[in-house]
Amino acid sequence: MIDFASKPNRRVLARIYYGLVIIYLMYRYSTHVLLSQLQIPVLNYVNTDFTYIAFFYTGISTFLAQHHYAALAFDLLLGGTTLAAFLFPSARVLPVLFTFLLGVYEVVGYTFLCFHKHNLTGVWWCSLMFWVVDERGFTPLFYLTRYYCLFTYASAGFWKFYRHIWHLPGHFPVILKSDGLAYLVEHTDGWRTALISWLIVHPDLMNITMTVTCFIQLSFLIGFFTRRLDWFFFLYAIIFHILSFFLLQAYFLEFSVILITLIPVPILYKVKSDRP
């Protein structure tokens, strides 16, 4: 069993992190959502977010969206930086450049997606810890990122308690009926259709699931005091994201890259000693 006092191995973690981001970017390329693939979008959505407003006001968003070659250069730079950071995990400049480019991609991309998703936000926050190369600085930043990870899931639970949703009968069934509708209309057969329909006619089960989920999410706060439940948090989060995708078409698997801070396996750490 891993010694929890051990230091995280920056080199291995950087390789896993940037490796996963390369896969994400390849998937984004294959699904036509890189900036150069957006076909010069027209409608924007800055909403009431001042970062989005500032980007749009300065012309950055429009420039990248309206000029194909500029967008292509940006996409290549983002992909190239990620690949370089993967190949040279000890380089100092690459992680900073990557964080900057990813932030630009998220803001500009989501301005023209017309929806400010949070799935890349976890990737962005996680990138900050790689800014520091030496072990003495990286170790506390790694644990700080772990706290941020715990905070995000606990926060998801907290707001459901704060807004009295956790025990509200019918809340989850309505979400499933709304978000699962497109799939049910477009796929009249298959196990996923059968599962969603079955859940819809069992609202009590959904209500219990909602309450249990809220408590589990809030329980991530325990992680601020001990690391012994990290495996549980990790597995819960993965299952939660997979089920959200299959039932609600809510895709948050990119966000889950931040869960690397919760995996207590020896390969990610410079283990001092094994426990009996």
Next chain:
Amino acid sequence: MVKTLSDIAKYSKLLFAGVVLLIVAELYFNIRFAQVCKYVDYAKPLPHPIAFESFPFVVYNMYSGKIDDWQHYGYTRIEADGEHLPLSSLPVFSAEQISNPIDKYLMYEPSGFNEEQLRSLLYYSFDSVAMGDKIYKRVSNSRIENMHDKWGRWLTWYVSSLKHKEVHSIKIYNCLYSYNEKGRPVKTEENLVYQFP
């Protein structure tokens, strides 16, 4: 967490200051969101616009808002050159890149693409109508003339790139569904809401 922060402080004062700033900003936006909830959840009007997110400071509040169940659920049906385009059969990112702009287009079209929430936030935040107007004119969709055709052209281009063949026309229908006792959707209404060209 205190030990972690103290380790960072020992390592670099500048890094520590940066970390504290990030934590304070994250908490600030969460508190702003709590303020919004106090009004929205009790159906009270907001006394003034409150911005509760500014990337990278976001609030993880998914599905925490109460949703009234009207027993009717909306589905957007898209036809490209007369052929149904099932979004849930597309990769999730491609589907979202079509469905979200459609939602926003249909939301803003009736008001001539005026974004009142954005305008009032800018007026309030800068405490100046002139400044607010200057920014609003530059960032809102109301500045775009002939949005119907420009947006329709973009949508056909984007759908063409996904289908790997040229698409010439798009129709969008708003459909309403209810559910039967087997948990299967039953269509109750369908209206054409957009057509290009």
